[in-house]
Amino acid sequence: MNYGRTYNFSAGPAMMPEPVLEEIRDEMMNYRGSGMCVMEMSHRSKVFQQIVDEAVQDLRDLMHIPDNYRILFLQGGATLQFAAIPLNLMKNGKAVYIETGAWSKKAIAEAKKYGEVIVAASSKDRNFSYIPDCSDLDIPEDTDYVYICENETIHGLTYQQLPNTKGHILVSDQSSMFLSKPCNVADYGLIYAGVQKNVGPAGMSVVIIREDLIREDLDPKVPVYMRYDIQDKNGSMYNTPNCWAIYCCGKVFKYLKSIGGLEEMARRNEEKAKILYDFLDESKMFRGTVDKEFRSLMNVPFVTESADLDAEVVKATKAAGYDNLKGHKSVGGLRASIYNAMPKEGVVALVEFLKKFEAERQ
Ligand SMILES: *Cc1c(COP(=O)(O)O)cnc(C)c1O
Numbered sequence: 001m002n003y004g005r006t007y008n009f010s011a012g013p014a015m016m017p018e019p020v021l022e023e024i025r026d027e028m029m030n031y032r033g034s035g036m037c038v039m040e041m042s043h044r045s046k047v048f049q050q051i052v053d054e055a056v057q058d059l060r061d062l063m064h065i066p067d068n069y070r071i072l073f074l075q076g077g078a079t080l081q082f083a084a085i086p087l088n089l090m091k092n093g094k095a096v097y098i099e100t101g102a103w104s105k106k107a108i109a110e111a112k113k114y115g116e117v118i119v120a121a122s123s124k125d126r127n128f129s130y131i132p133d134c135s136d137l138d139i140p141e142d143t144d145y146v147y148i149c150e151n152e153t154i155h156g157l158t159y160q161q162l163p164n165t166k167g168h169i170l171v172s173d174q175s176s177m178f179l180s181k182p183c184n185v186a187d188y189g190l191i192y193a194g195v196q197k198n199v200g201p202a203g204m205s206v207v208i209i210r211e212d213l214i215r216e217d218l219d220p221k222v223p224v225y226m227r228y229d230i231q232d233k234n235g236s237m238y239n240t241p242n243c244w245a246i247y248c249c250g251k252v253f254k255y256l257k258s259i260g261g262l263e264e265m266a267r268r269n270e271e272k273a274k275i276l277y278d279f280l281d282e283s284k285m286f287r288g289t290v291d292k293e294f295r296s297l298m299n300v301p302f303v304t305e306s307a308d309l310d311a312e313v314v315k316a317t318k319a320a321g322y323d324n325l326k327g328h329k330s331v332g333g334l335r336a337s338i339y340n341a342m343p344k345e346g347v348v349a350l351v352e353f354l355k356k357f358e359a360e361r362q
Pocket of ligand 1: 103176194195
């Protein structure tokens, strides 16, 4: 059905799969004979408990999450985890962070409030256009964890290879790449993601944490909401959770399973990104801002030779029905976020439009 929807290239909140939105619509007034909408439901009800249980199980299936990892659905977005991670994982008060863009910088600033932060590698010298070599980092023995932002949403870069943590646990912010491709969960101590980029509605983050890293001997001043042990014991429902986001994300998990899981999702994402990057590489007007080998599959920043022309292109794309292409102010230019739910047709249409724009200016 044609709903008159736009191709929305927003960095987040972003597009959701249309079949999921249709299902949600169909269940809006009366969820499966319960007589109410999920928004109106007690989080202590049997019917909602089933929604949570299925969401956890479907995510476990989708990512092949080993049994010794726990899954939490928490509020406060990815930003609250910037603080929750040091508060829960810093035993010795020391962590290594890799600085690769705006989101790792924010995580570093927050972690510094709670302990010693060692920035062991950075790509700041070239405005975060590459991932620094992390094969032989200087990691003190008593480091509690090594932290990365695995896909930098604003600067548009991603790791090809995880850092060599030299036996320390790896913590990864996967907010803008969560469920975009297969992930070997056992490589990490903790993975987390705000869901509004690649999964569902804003207001929730998923935390996947290895069981033995959940501690009870925390500073008593750690806010109860931020304690992984309490959240885990209470099945992410110590208080009222974001019921709506859990419900919507659960539907997306099922949808991803139905299309062939993360292998198929990765195939589609690679295909989409290639269309756009191939165009940027051929174009004389536009160019990508990130070194080729570190280009993100999800967030594609690009520029022309002038800020004025950039602004003109953004305006023209908007008028033509392609929304939210303005780049972040720290990079400038344009940025196309092409998350899981962006159809290939959207990317093809955008590239056709940019080609035409370029040809008309020649
Ligand atoms: C958007 C984003 C965040 C912040 O997410 P909120 O849910 O708004 O707190 C953190 N990290 C990355 C990589 C992001 O893309």
